[in-house]
Amino acid sequence: MPTIADVAKLAGLSRATVSRVINNHPYVSEEKKKLVREAMDALNFYPNSSAQKLRSQKTETIAVFVPLLTNPFFAYLLEGIDTVAHDYGYQLLVCQTRYDKEKELNFLRLLKTKQVDGIILTSIENNWEKIKNFTECGPIILCNEYDDQAKIPSVRLDQEYGGYIGTRHFIEKGYTKIAYCRGFCRDQFVSRISAEREVGYKRALSEFGLKNRKEWVFENVSDVESGRQVLRKILLLKDPPTAVFTGSDQVAAGIINEAATCGLRVPEDIAVIGFDNQPIAEITVPPITTIMQPMQEIGQQAGKLLMDVIEKKDQKDVEDILLSLHLIERAST
Amino acid sequence: MPTIADVAKLAGLSRATVSRVINNHPYVSEEKKKLVREAMDALNFYPNSSAQKLRSQKTETIAVFVPLLTNPFFAYLLEGIDTVAHDYGYQLLVCQTRYDKEKELNFLRLLKTKQVDGIILTSIENNWEKIKNFTECGPIILCNEYDDQAKIPSVRLDQEYGGYIGTRHFIEKGYTKIAYCRGFCRDQFVSRISAEREVGYKRALSEFGLKNRKEWVFENVSDVESGRQVLRKILLLKDPPTAVFTGSDQVAAGIINEAATCGLRVPEDIAVIGFDNQPIAEITVPPITTIMQPMQEIGQQAGKLLMDVIEKKDQKDVEDILLSLHLIERAST
DNA sequence: CGTTATCATGAAATCGTTTTCAAAAATTAT
DNA sequence: ATAATTTTTGAAAACGATTTCATGATAACG
Numbered sequence: 001m002p003t004i005a006d007v008a009k010l011a012g013l014s015r016a017t018v019s020r021v022i023n024n025h026p027y028v029s030e031e032k033k034k035l036v037r038e039a040m041d042a043l044n045f046y047p048n049s050s051a052q053k054l055r056s057q058k059t060e061t062i063a064v065f066v067p068l069l070t071n072p073f074f075a076y077l078l079e080g081i082d083t084v085a086h087d088y089g090y091q092l093l094v095c096q097t098r099y100d101k102e103k104e105l106n107f108l109r110l111l112k113t114k115q116v117d118g119i120i121l122t123s124i125e126n127n128w129e130k131i132k133n134f135t136e137c138g139p140i141i142l143c144n145e146y147d148d149q150a151k152i153p154s155v156r157l158d159q160e161y162g163g164y165i166g167t168r169h170f171i172e173k174g175y176t177k178i179a180y181c182r183g184f185c186r187d188q189f190v191s192r193i194s195a196e197r198e199v200g201y202k203r204a205l206s207e208f209g210l211k212n213r214k215e216w217v218f219e220n221v222s223d224v225e226s227g228r229q230v231l232r233k234i235l236l237l238k239d240p241p242t243a244v245f246t247g248s249d250q251v252a253a254g255i256i257n258e259a260a261t262c263g264l265r266v267p268e269d270i271a272v273i274g275f276d277n278q279p280i281a282e283i284t285v286p287p288i289t290t291i292m293q294p295m296q297e298i299g300q301q302a303g304k305l306l307m308d309v310i311e312k313k314d315q316k317d318v319e320d321i322l323l324s325l326h327l328i329e330r331a332s333t
Numbered sequence: 334m335p336t337i338a339d340v341a342k343l344a345g346l347s348r349a350t351v352s353r354v355i356n357n358h359p360y361v362s363e364e365k366k367k368l369v370r371e372a373m374d375a376l377n378f379y380p381n382s383s384a385q386k387l388r389s390q391k392t393e394t395i396a397v398f399v400p401l402l403t404n405p406f407f408a409y410l411l412e413g414i415d416t417v418a419h420d421y422g423y424q425l426l427v428c429q430t431r432y433d434k435e436k437e438l439n440f441l442r443l444l445k446t447k448q449v450d451g452i453i454l455t456s457i458e459n460n461w462e463k464i465k466n467f468t469e470c471g472p473i474i475l476c477n478e479y480d481d482q483a484k485i486p487s488v489r490l491d492q493e494y495g496g497y498i499g500t501r502h503f504i505e506k507g508y509t510k511i512a513y514c515r516g517f518c519r520d521q522f523v524s525r526i527s528a529e530r531e532v533g534y535k536r537a538l539s540e541f542g543l544k545n546r547k548e549w550v551f552e553n554v555s556d557v558e559s560g561r562q563v564l565r566k567i568l569l570l571k572d573p574p575t576a577v578f579t580g581s582d583q584v585a586a587g588i589i590n591e592a593a594t595c596g597l598r599v600p601e602d603i604a605v606i607g608f609d610n611q612p613i614a615e616i617t618v619p620p621i622t623t624i625m626q627p628m629q630e631i632g633q634q635a636g637k638l639l640m641d642v643i644e645k646k647d648q649k650d651v652e653d654i655l656l657s658l659h660l661i662e663r664a665s666t
Numbered sequence: 667c668g669t670t671a672t673c674a675t676g677a678a679a680t681c682g683t684t685t686t687c688a689a690a691a692a693t694t695a696t
Numbered sequence: 697a698t699a700a701t702t703t704t705t706g707a708a709a710a711c712g713a714t715t716t717c718a719t720g721a722t723a724a725c726g
Binding site for chain 3: 013014015016017020026027028029032051053054055056057
């Protein structure tokens with residue numbers, strides 16, 4: 001592998017000049033530029049990026065933490081982030097935490113070892129106290145998930161409102177026995193998102209004088225299969241709910257699917273609301289009433305936010321971007 | 334940020350010794366090890382990874398090329414690759430090509446600039462001739478997609494067989510008017526996968542004396558929405574097919590969804606076969622008969638293959654891993 | 667024409683590690 | 697006790713770029 005020194009020698013110039021050509025610095029005569037380019041071509045030279053990173057102290061790489069790549073919601077976030085990161089000339093290191101504290105902590109070291117210029121968290125596994133230590137080592141921003149204690153830039157949605165409008169929609173449609181599905185729950189630690197939505201769910205219930213029944217709240221429901229399980233659990237209840245508010249369209253699809261298997265009609269026997277508005281929401285029979293989240297845009301905004309934070313040091317006030325949520329009514333309610 | 338020199342000074346030792354401790358080299362006394370560890374803790378030291386990479390000439394990072402992150406099939410591949418890469422201590426750089434030749438070529442430079450130790454291609458956008466140049470710069474392997482000219486390690490499936498058994502299944506079920514959907518087609522360049530499956534499709538047709546009708550072959554069909562479009566196009570034909578062999582469960586779902594919208598029954602009016610056996614295949618009504626591909630395993634095998642190639646230089650004979658494919662019958666046929 | 671600016675270039679320092687290489691210390695063998 | 701190994705350490709040389717800093721050449725200006 002040829003180095004910059006080989007190019008310099010062949011071109012009859014110094015390494016400095018070659019470097020200037022590589023980086024498009026001003027003050028290099030056209031004549032020498034040409035010589036350098038020819039030498040680079042002749043040797044098939046490409047600058048070693050570790051050396052560049054070491055010397056220039058920037059990596060042009062960001063890390064994105066996602067719990068699971070096969071969860072379409074996170075795939076869409078990732079896609080959104082990638083779009084803008086790539087526009088800014090940054091690469092993407094994906095860090096799949098698999099809902100694991102240790103993995104998350106290990107990945108956070110990427111910042112300490114200067115392997116990435118910044119991190120986007122789309123989920124949080126550890127207590128904020130632990131993560132906080134890393135914020136000094138480089139920019140970390142939140143995308144979708146959040147934490148009250150975290151005073152860092154973030155892109156998020158009013159999940160409480162989402163929980164509220166979904167539940168209210170059920171009530172306005174005449175449903176009074178409404179269940180709620182939490183997402184994946186770590187040991188005594190529920191994602192803020194699920195928790196906030198639940199607050200909205202309870203607010204709507206109490207606003208309309210309905211009681212919150214804890215046997216109608218299900219945990220660890222985050223994919224199609226767990227949705228199916230929820231329906232089976234519901235069928236075992238003495239006093240089953242007639243509507244279920246879920247945390248994703250996957251879960252809703254699982255419930256609808258199992259309902260069909262069990263000979264139940266949706267929404268007559270059991271109504272369902274999803275979350276996200278993924279393509280699958282229009283595929284099921286009946287299609288899913290859902291709370292629409294602009295998934296790709298959330299990712300894009302987060303990407304842009306991180307780029308801004310990285311490029312301009314002047315970390316002005318903690319920026320928080322709030323995107324909006326709305327209900328899309330389909331036939332599952 | 335403290336450097337190894339600071340640690341050395343505080344511990345009263347040389348940089349070399351500190352480095353040895355970091356890398357668990359033998360021949361360091363317990364006593365000095367302890368001193369170094371204490372100094373590292375005291376200073377909150379973490380080694381700069383660019384410096385490590387530059388000196389040791391390895392990055393512990395691999396790049397994975399995928400056309401689109403939001404396509405679940407590739408998300409599963411990625412997930413599989415990530416599993417083993419992570420086990421081997423490697424990081425994952427995702428390169429979304431968006432079916433773009435230029436982007437693919439740019440990403441391939443990662444190998445020349447020594448930013449990654451190897452690359453896994455899950456799709457191919459450029460002519461092999463162009464990609465071939467990069468194979469000298471570091472290991473590149475193929476995962477799922479392939480090319481006859483490419484003499485590099487690969488993990489793949491017998492797509493021709495997949496096309497054949499799907500089509501034969503239709504025929505055995507009594508369908509004779511069978512359409513075929515190609516995946517995303519670049520300018521005069523069809524993915525080998527689509528092409529191979531089509532060969533199998535044609536083989537089955539001719540084996541049973543059926544004629545290949547080119548108005549029944551559709552192009553650029555790769556997601557739910559394009560599946561819907563295919564169904565609309567079919568309805569415009571004078572002599573429409575009564576069965577459609579698609580390239581993914583997404584496409585099949587789109588067709589089924591649009592059929593319902595148009596008041597057609599599946600499979601009575603139009604039958605459909607998908608590909609992959611994704612969760613969505615069990616969600617649609619009716620559920621989708623599909624050709625099962627072990628998505629995560631394909632990724633895992635590819636990850637393992639690349640790790641092997643990277644770790645042992647002795648690039649023994651080009652390894653080719655062939656996984657099997659089989660049909661899962663459901664109600665869409 | 668002398669005096670500043672501006673442009674072009676190269677030598678050498680630097681980024682933060684790891685890896686020789688050599689030498690000193692400790693251990694084992696003879 | 698001496699020779700031959702084996703451990704343990706540090707000085708200095710990589711790794712391959714970028715970034716001062718200094719200097720010479722040119723152009724611009726009064």
